[in-house]
Amino acid sequence: MAKIGKLPPGTERRARQWRMRMPLALPGRFFGSRNHARALIATIAIAAVIFPLIHRNDADIDSMANALAFAALALGLNIVVGFAGLLDLGYAAFFAIGAYAYGILSSWQLQPEWTSLWEPFQWLGLVAHNHTSAGDFVHFQVSFWLMLPVSAAIAAFCGILFGAPTLRLKGDYLAIVTLGFGEIVPIVVRNWPSLTNGAMGLNGVAPPQLFGFDFGVSATPYYYVGVALVALLILVSLRLRDSRIGRAWMAIREDEIAAEAMGVNLVRLKLLAFACGAAFAGATGTLYIAKLQTATPDMFMFPVSVMILVMVVFGGLGSVWGVVVGALILQVLQSWVLEDLSGWLHALGRLVDIGWLQHVELASSIELIFGIILVFMMLYRRQGLIPATRPQPALNLAEQTAQVSRGGFASLAASPAARPEAPSPLLEISGLSVRFGGLLALHSVDLTVPEHAVVAVIGPNGSGKSTLFNAVTGLVRASQGTIGFAGARLDRLRPDRVLDRGIARTFQNIRLFPNLSVLDNVMIGMHARLDTGTVGSLLRLPAARREEEAARERALEILALFGNRLLPRAEHPAASLSYANRRRTEIARALASRPKLLLLDEPTAGMNPAETLELAEQIRSLNRNGLPILLIEHKLDVVVSLADNVVVLDHGEKIAEGAPDLVRRDQQVIRAYLGRTAAFA
Amino acid sequence: MSEYGVLLQQVINGLSLGAMYALLALGFTLVYGILELINFAHFNVFMVSSFIGMWTLEAVGISGQSHVLTGLALAGVLALAFAVTMLAGGVLGVAIERFSLRPLRKVRGPAAMITTIGVSYILFNVILLGVGAESKNYPNPMPVVRWQFGQVTLELREVLIWGITAVLMVALHLFVHRTRLGKAMRATAQDAEAAQMMGVDVDRVIVTAFFVGSALAGAAALIFGLYYNFTSFIIGYTAGLRAFTAAVLGGIGSVGGAMVGGLLIGLIESLGGQLIAVRWTDVIIFSILILVLVFVPSGLFGRATPTKS
Numbered sequence: 001m002a003k004i005g006k007l008p009p010g011t012e013r014r015a016r017q018w019r020m021r022m023p024l025a026l027p028g029r030f031f032g033s034r035n036h037a038r039a040l041i042a043t044i045a046i047a048a049v050i051f052p053l054i055h056r057n058d059a060d061i062d063s064m065a066n067a068l069a070f071a072a073l074a075l076g077l078n079i080v081v082g083f084a085g086l087l088d089l090g091y092a093a094f095f096a097i098g099a100y101a102y103g104i105l106s107s108w109q110l111q112p113e114w115t116s117l118w119e120p121f122q123w124l125g126l127v128a129h130n131h132t133s134a135g136d137f138v139h140f141q142v143s144f145w146l147m148l149p150v151s152a153a154i155a156a157f158c159g160i161l162f163g164a165p166t167l168r169l170k171g172d173y174l175a176i177v178t179l180g181f182g183e184i185v186p187i188v189v190r191n192w193p194s195l196t197n198g199a200m201g202l203n204g205v206a207p208p209q210l211f212g213f214d215f216g217v218s219a220t221p222y223y224y225v226g227v228a229l230v231a232l233l234i235l236v237s238l239r240l241r242d243s244r245i246g247r248a249w250m251a252i253r254e255d256e257i258a259a260e261a262m263g264v265n266l267v268r269l270k271l272l273a274f275a276c277g278a279a280f281a282g283a284t285g286t287l288y289i290a291k292l293q294t295a296t297p298d299m300f301m302f303p304v305s306v307m308i309l310v311m312v313v314f315g316g317l318g319s320v321w322g323v324v325v326g327a328l329i330l331q332v333l334q335s336w337v338l339e340d341l342s343g344w345l346h347a348l349g350r351l352v353d354i355g356w357l358q359h360v361e362l363a364s365s366i367e368l369i370f371g372i373i374l375v376f377m378m379l380y381r382r383q384g385l386i387p388a389t390r391p392q393p394a395l396n397l398a399e400q401t402a403q404v405s406r407g408g409f410a411s412l413a414a415s416p417a418a419r420p421e422a423p424s425p426l427l428e429i430s431g432l433s434v435r436f437g438g439l440l441a442l443h444s445v446d447l448t449v450p451e452h453a454v455v456a457v458i459g460p461n462g463s464g465k466s467t468l469f470n471a472v473t474g475l476v477r478a479s480q481g482t483i484g485f486a487g488a489r490l491d492r493l494r495p496d497r498v499l500d501r502g503i504a505r506t507f508q509n510i511r512l513f514p515n516l517s518v519l520d521n522v523m524i525g526m527h528a529r530l531d532t533g534t535v536g537s538l539l540r541l542p543a544a545r546r547e548e549e550a551a552r553e554r555a556l557e558i559l560a561l562f563g564n565r566l567l568p569r570a571e572h573p574a575a576s577l578s579y580a581n582r583r584r585t586e587i588a589r590a591l592a593s594r595p596k597l598l599l600l601d602e603p604t605a606g607m608n609p610a611e612t613l614e615l616a617e618q619i620r621s622l623n624r625n626g627l628p629i630l631l632i633e634h635k636l637d638v639v640v641s642l643a644d645n646v647v648v649l650d651h652g653e654k655i656a657e658g659a660p661d662l663v664r665r666d667q668q669v670i671r672a673y674l675g676r677t678a679a680f681a
Numbered sequence: 682m683s684e685y686g687v688l689l690q691q692v693i694n695g696l697s698l699g700a701m702y703a704l705l706a707l708g709f710t711l712v713y714g715i716l717e718l719i720n721f722a723h724f725n726v727f728m729v730s731s732f733i734g735m736w737t738l739e740a741v742g743i744s745g746q747s748h749v750l751t752g753l754a755l756a757g758v759l760a761l762a763f764a765v766t767m768l769a770g771g772v773l774g775v776a777i778e779r780f781s782l783r784p785l786r787k788v789r790g791p792a793a794m795i796t797t798i799g800v801s802y803i804l805f806n807v808i809l810l811g812v813g814a815e816s817k818n819y820p821n822p823m824p825v826v827r828w829q830f831g832q833v834t835l836e837l838r839e840v841l842i843w844g845i846t847a848v849l850m851v852a853l854h855l856f857v858h859r860t861r862l863g864k865a866m867r868a869t870a871q872d873a874e875a876a877q878m879m880g881v882d883v884d885r886v887i888v889t890a891f892f893v894g895s896a897l898a899g900a901a902a903l904i905f906g907l908y909y910n911f912t913s914f915i916i917g918y919t920a921g922l923r924a925f926t927a928a929v930l931g932g933i934g935s936v937g938g939a940m941v942g943g944l945l946i947g948l949i950e951s952l953g954g955q956l957i958a959v960r961w962t963d964v965i966i967f968s969i970l971i972l973v974l975v976f977v978p979s980g981l982f983g984r985a986t987p988t989k990s
Contacts, residue, residue: 087791089798165975172719172794176925177974180967183922187964302918306798313795368806374799375781378792 048227052220060336062219067331068226069288074311074327075233075320076280081309082318082388083246084273085253086167087175089305090182094278096300097158098151098285100189103202103295104140105147110195111137144208144290148229148283155282156275163274167267182305186297201296208290215290222291229287230324233280236538237320240276243537243548244530247516249273250318251524254513261473261511263499263528263593272534303367310370313377316384326385333369338362389515392572399568426451426628427472427503427597432481434464434471434652441467443652444481449597449630454623456631456639456660459649460672465632466508468649469599472630473505474498486596500528502596506586506603508632514575518566518585521574522555525592558588562618580611591622598622598629604638616642636664648672686832691951697839697908699947700846704901705924706931706939707853708774708894714870714934715890716786721797722777724921725804726895730770730902731819731912732808737765738820746910750822758822763845766903767896774895775888783884801917808914816913819906842904849900850940853893857936862889870934919963923950926970932983941981 052061073095080088104110105126114129114136121127126146130139142150166177189196196202207215208225215221240246248269251259260266289295307330315326342362349357377384427449434442442464449455457465470476472483474495483490490498504525513521530551536544559566562584569577574585583603590598603619604612616638623629623642633639639646640660648656648663650672656663663669705727712720741758742748750758781800785793826837857863862885868876869886877883905920906912927946931938946966953965973980 081791085790087794166971169974169978171791172717173974173978175791175794176719176929177971179922180970184964184967187960191960191964306802309795309798365806365810367802368810371799371802371806374802375796378796378799379781379784382788382792 052223058219061223063335065219065223065226067328068230069284070331071230071324071327072233072284073281073308074323075237076277077308077312078323080273080277081312084249087171088178089175090178091308092300092304093182093185094155094281095285096185097155098282099289099295101151101154102147102286103205103289105142106206107202107204109197109202114138147286151286152279152283156279159274159278160271163271167270186300189297201294203294205289205293225287239538239540244532245537247520247524248527250516251513254515255511258511260495262525263496265496310374314373316386316388318388319384319386322384322386334366395568402564424451428484430482433479434467434476435479441652445654447647449628452628453644454629454642456633456643456646463649464652465649466601469601499593504590504593504595505599506590506601508601510582510586512574512582512586515573517571518574519555519570521585522558522588522592523551525589526551529594558591580607598627601632604635689833691955695948695951697842698950699944700842701901701904702924702927702946703940703943704897706928706943708898709925709928710933710939711890711894715887718793722800724917725801726770726773727898727902728917729804730766730899731906733769734762734766734903734906735819735912737762743820743822745818746821748822749824751824755822763903767899770899771892771896774891778891816911819910819912821907821910923966926966929970930973930980932980935982938980938982
């Protein structure tokens with residue numbers, strides 16, 4: 001068992017020093033400081049509350065209420081597209097489901113005959129007994145306040161039902177499938193008149209009531225419900241974003257394979273994102289339909305899905321405040337600005353006597369404007385109005401040129417942990433074969449990694465080294481053979497389960513999450529070791545808060561293991577790091593999962609000799625602390641200095657195994673690397 | 682007419698629709714094969730082209746369906762209309778690639794696809810605002826000639842549609858398999874980077890794919906107008922989605938697959954409308970789209986795309 005949890009002396013102090021210099025724990029990345037953020041939020045909240053009191057124009061309050069409904073939808077789509085990176089082009093379908101759920105259950109659409117079975121529901125107040133001359137019927141009158149969460153749940157359930165088979169499709173295919181779903185739902189609504197009244201639309205949907213006050217048709221009460229709903233959804237979005245769940249979503253968005261290899265259960269988290277987005281849309285649908293008191297299938301077609309997408313893209317993919325602002329601006333543009341502009345143009349047209357100017361209707365060109373916004377944002381400002389991540393100040397000259405300090409490992413190198421005489425095997429691979437179509441990438445390979453050991457795998461390019469790693473970590477399926485780890489079988493496990501068992505890896509071609517900070521990258525490594533679930537994150541329970549704080553501390557301590565290489569850059573996006581620092585971050589991310597075995601795929605590739613030496617030393621000190629390591633490496637001096645045992649692969653077969661010095665002199669190995677003539681020279 | 686005769690007649694209709702979908706599907710497949718991009722702008726390149734075809738026919742003096750031409754005059758007018766429409770469609774496609782997609786070529790994620798949605802919206806609304814929402818009577822110089830085979834009626838326009846489609850398909854096949862640029866295209870579809878290193882001008886290949894695909898959409902658009910005798914700003918969406926389904930069904934990226942997929946979708950549309958109900962046609966087609974993507978994402982003839990790691 002590795003003792004990475006116990007850190008070398010000095011790291012904690014260093015980590016704390018950095019923490020004091022950097023405002024790491026800020027809640028809103030968009031605001032300058034915590035106090036500014038609070039003041040701004042309070043101002044917005046007060047403005048939202050007093051708006052209908054000072055501006056007593058019912059039509060304007062009505063369009064603001066609509067704008068709030070679309071802001072709520074944009075927040076939901078932002079979770080799906082912005083956080084988790086799942087492009088959903090049929091999002092309006094969930095809006096429709098929530099709308100019709102309330103519409104059907106609180107109107108005269110369904111009137112089954114009254115039987116005694118309905119009595120309990122009558123007692124609960126969900127239905128009424130309706131006596132007519134034609135007979136006794138059931139009148140559904142489920143409360144709006146009950147339907148808000150129920151519609152959300154129904155939509156979320158539909159999201160899971162639809163998502164379960166489709167969410168494993170890659171990005172653009174998923175977009176098409178969701179588009180198809182978005183088309184099917186309104187068609188079904190149109191073609192099922194007994195339930196939905198078809199193309200004619202639902203009518204007479206009951207308005208909400210609160211303590212005997214009927215909302216009726218005046219816009220103001222709906223406006224306040226909209227404000228409350230948007231405020232709630234903002235809070236939910238922010239809390240999810242800054243939690244273990246949100247980090248995992250963003251990891252999926254950035255690199256699915258790496259996310260899975262770092263312990264993220266792709267299916268569960270994608271479904272969760274889909275269900276959350278659908279739930280937001282379901283609740284909003286209920287509000288929207290209660291306000292309109294009618295629903296037709298045309299209200300939920302493809303243009304609505306695109307409009308919500310435009311709002312999210314315009315405001316900033318993944319930016320909670322951005323999408324709200326984006327939705328409000330576009331709605332206000334649609335219902336106020338374009339109307340007013342048209343009015344002015346008509347006046348101008350009358351003034352200068354130009355006929356067409358008097359008939360211009362700019363509001364009808366709103367979709368054209370949406371299209372232009374979409375293209376313009378993608379070409380010139382992909383991060384949106386309010387970017388999700390704030391640009392980090394570059395390091396100053398002193399920090400850039402600071403003397404490199406080697407961090408925690410160096411101090412440990414002199415004190416090797418006691419090693420048992422006959423170490424038991426930790427990883428046992430026997431008869432492993434991997435086949436890609438006609439190519440046999442690995443053929444019956446045996447390999448053992450004992451506790452505490454460093455085993456190196458070498459071999460020419462294409463000899464199957466990385467395939468071996470992929471087979472062990474579950475990224476490719478072995479066609480034959482077994483992989484045992486700590487007494488249990490690993491083969492047939494998904495990558496995230498393999499990580500959970502205690503094997504963490506790095507990738508040959510570095511798979512960090514490029515747009516996430518170094519710190520977040522490392523914290524995603526801890527995903528499998530943290531427990532906070534959706535509810536814990538939403539309520540921000542003390543346990544969840546403590547866990548998050550501890551995780552952050554530990555991530556910083558792990559970064560501190562690399563001295564001042566990574567710590568000053570903890571808040572920088574991983575994409576901005578140098579090549580060597582990206583390799584170090586990937587190792588830090590793997591270490592964060594508290595592995596029992598570390599798999600390093602060419603960790604020193606692309607490093608200069610000094611950096612190679614530094615990293616080799618750090619790897620050795622990791623091992624001295626008790627962490628077994630399986631290593632792929634081309635630099636033979638690194639292999640010789642680190643490895644206890646070397647396995648040589650060529651064309652998918654193991655051709656030699658033994659102590660580094662022996663293997664280096666093996667004729668077969670020399671032939672595999674340098675060719676036949678070299679071997680006999 | 683007996684049940685059997687009705688079905689046979691629907692097969693004839695389905696083949697005509699299928700020819701149109703196949704031409705439209707080729708545009709999706711050519712672009713996807715090379716860029717792995719679903720080009721939503723293609724929907725409305727088709728729609729805009731149908732208007733260009735209409736204006737071309739009107740420019741040579743055809744209006745409505747009463748102005749019938751025969752013989753060489755008919756052939757000449759049709760050849761001109763197809764040439765102008767295909768050229769205009771192709772140029773539009775190339776312009777879209779050049780100005781809205783090329784700057785995004787190196788950008789990861791859905792940016793390029795979102796851009797094509799935006800472009801599609803712009804085209805849609807430009808026609809809606811410029812031409813109006815009402816559908817237009819399509820000028821059609823073809824005489825109404827019918828042949829009766831037992832219970833089945835075959836019309837001249839259907840035979841012409843099949844003939845034109847066959848000619849374009851053969852031409853495309855020869856282009857892709859017999860020319861240098863076609864070979865460069867196939868190489869780029871396999872591995873753009875390797876092709877570039879071997880001296881293939883990838884930009885030129887991509888422009889060609891957009892031009893050819895959009896020109897075929899132009900041909901499909903003219904066929905739509907001549908077949909249905911109307912056009913409107915909304916035709917791009919439904920026809921485009923059906924053609925896309927055809928491309929997916931045949932195996933997106935596969936030229937032969939797009940042709941077969943197009944015919945299948947045409948048949949499914951006409952026979953499904955006959956056997957089940959027209960109002961469920963879209964549900965059937967979208968269900969096929971979803972089921973194919975979920976269970977056989979490589980389609981009937983597609984190569985299984987290797988996951989890029």
